Amino acid sequence: MKEIYSFDAVKAENFTGTLLDTLNKMALAFMISIGHRSGLFDTMSHMDFATSLQIAGQANLNERYVREWLCALVTGAIVEYEAESKAYRLPAEHAAFLTRQAGADNIGVFMQYAAVMGEVEDEILKCFQEGGGVPYSKYHRFHEVMAEDSGQSVLSSLESHILPLVPGLTDKLNAGIKMLDVGCGSGRIINKLALLFPQSQFTGMDLSSEAIFNAKAETSQLGLQNVEFIIKDLSDFHDTAPVEQYDLITTFDAIHDQGKPLNVLKGIQRALKQDGIYLMQDISGTSNLEEDKNHPIGPFLYTVSSMHCMTVSLAQNGEGLGAMWGEAMTKEYLKRAGFSSIEKNKLTHDIQNNWYVVKK
Numbered sequence: 147m148k149e150i151y152s153f154d155a156v157k158a159e160n161f162t163g164t165l166l167d168t169l170n171k172m173a174l175a176f177m178i179s180i181g182h183r184s185g186l187f188d189t190m191s192h193m194d195f196a197t198s199l200q201i202a203g204q205a206n207l208n209e210r211y212v213r214e215w216l217c218a219l220v221t222g223a224i225v226e227y228e229a230e231s232k233a234y235r236l237p238a239e240h241a242a243f244l245t246r247q248a249g250a251d252n253i254g255v256f257m258q259y260a261a262v263m264g265e266v267e268d269e270i271l272k273c274f275q276e277g278g279g280v281p282y283s284k285y286h287r288f289h290e291v292m293a294e295d296s297g298q299s300v301l302s303s304l305e306s307h308i309l310p311l312v313p314g315l316t317d318k319l320n321a322g323i324k325m326l327d328v329g330c331g332s333g334r335i336i337n338k339l340a341l342l343f344p345q346s347q348f349t350g351m352d353l354s355s356e357a358i359f360n361a362k363a364e365t366s367q368l369g370l371q372n373v374e375f376i377i378k379d380l381s382d383f384h385d386t387a388p389v390e391q392y393d394l395i396t397t398f399d400a401i402h403d404q405g406k407p408l409n410v411l412k413g414i415q416r417a418l419k420q421d422g423i424y425l426m427q428d429i430s431g432t433s434n435l436e437e438d439k440n441h442p443i444g445p446f447l448y449t450v451s452s453m454h455c456m457t458v459s460l461a462q463n464g465e466g467l468g469a470m471w472g473e474a475m476t477k478e479y480l481k482r483a484g485f486s487s488i489e490k491n492k493l494t495h496d497i498q499n500n501w502y503v504v505k506k
C-alpha cells in the first residue's frame with residue numbers, strides 16, 4: 147500500500163523551479179544547435195560587442211532571425227548584451243565550448259540530438275502504445291550528427307589517448323596489420339586510421355547504405371587505397387564472420403544498438419586472430435539505476451536511448467538493450483561471446499564512455 151504522507155510545499159516549490167529550468171534549457175538546446183549549424187558561434191567568437199546587423203552580416207544570415215536567436219541566448223545567459231548600443235558578445239569562456247575551434251570541447255555538436263530525436267516523437271509515442279521500434283530510415287540527420295559526434299569525441303583523441311590503451315598497437319599499425327571496424331557508421335575513424343597507417347589494411351562494416359556511401363565518398367576524397375567499406379546486416383555475424391582474419395577489431399558506440407548484439411560479439415570473437423585485440427567503446431552506465439541516478443549526463447543518455455538506441459534495435463526485432471546497458475552487462479555479454487580477458491579503461495576527458503580492451 148502507498149504510504150500516506152503530508153504534502154511538502156517546499157519540495158513542490160523546488161520542483162516547479164526544476165521544471166521551469168528544464169523548459170528553458172530544452173529551448174536553449176535548439177538555439178545552441180542552430181548556433182552551431184549556422185556557424186553563428188564561430189562567427190561571434192571572432193567579434194567583440196556587435197549589433198545584430200553586424201553579426202548577421204558577418205555570418206551571412208537573415209538579421210531578423212539572428213536577432214531573435216540572440217535574444218534567446220541573452221536571456222539564457224550564453225551571450226552578453228550591452229543595452230545602450232544594442233550590442234551582443236559571445237564571451238571567450240563560452241566560445242571555448244561552442245565553436246568548431248574548441249574541437250573536442252564543442253558541446254554544441256551534441257545539442258543537435260534534440261532535433262534528431264524530436265523528429266521521431268510521433269513514432270516513439272506510437273511505440274509506447276503498440277510496442278515495436280523506429281527504424282534508422284526515419285532519422286534524417288542521425289548519421290550526419292553521429293559522424294560529427296564521433297569525429298569529435300573519438301577522432302580528436304585517437305592518437306593521443308585511444309591507441310595507447312593497447313600497448314604496442316601504434317607500432318603494429320605502422321608495421322602493417324588487418325583491422326575491422328564493426329558498425330563503422332560514416333567511417334571517419336577508419337578513414338583517419340587508413341591515412342595515418344598506410345601499411346595496414348582497414349575494413350568497415352555497417353547496416354546503413356547512407357553511412358557507407360558517406361564513408362566511401364571520404365575514402366575517395368582522401369585517395370586511400372588501403373580501406374574498404376561493406377554494407378552488411380551484422381545480426382548473423384556469429385555465423386558469417388570470417389574466421390581469425392583480423393589483428394584488431396573495434397566497435398565505437400556500436401554494440402548496444404545492434405539488433406542482435408550477442409551475435410555481433412560472437413562474430414567479432416570468431417573474426418579475431420588468436421592473439422588479436424578487440425577494442426570496444428561503449429556508454430559508461432553501471433547496469434544499476436540506483437548508481438546511474440548520479441550519472442552526470444544520465445537523463446541525456448536515457449533519453450537518447452529511448453528515442454534512438456533502444457528503438458532502432460527493437461525496430462530490427464532486436465533486443466533493445468538500450469544505451470545504458472552498462473558495464474556489468476557488457477562484461478557478461480563479452481564472456482558469453484567467448485572472450486576471457488576484459489580490461490575496462492576510462493579516459494579522463496570522456497565522461498560518456500568506457501573503453502574495454504578485450505582478448506580471446
Ligand SMILES: C[S@@+](CC[C@H](N)C(=O)[O-])C[C@H]1O[C@@H](n2cnc3c(N)ncnc32)[C@H](O)[C@@H]1O
Pocket residue numbers: 282292293296297328329330331332333351352353354357378379380381397398399400403404405406462
Ligand atoms: C551509434 S552508431 C555508431 C557509428 C560509428 N561507430 C561512430 O562511432 O560514428 C551505431 C551504428 O551501428 C549500426 N548498426 C545498427 N544495427 C546494425 C546491424 N544490424 N548491422 C550492422 N550495423 C548496424 C548503425 O547503422 C550505426 O551506424
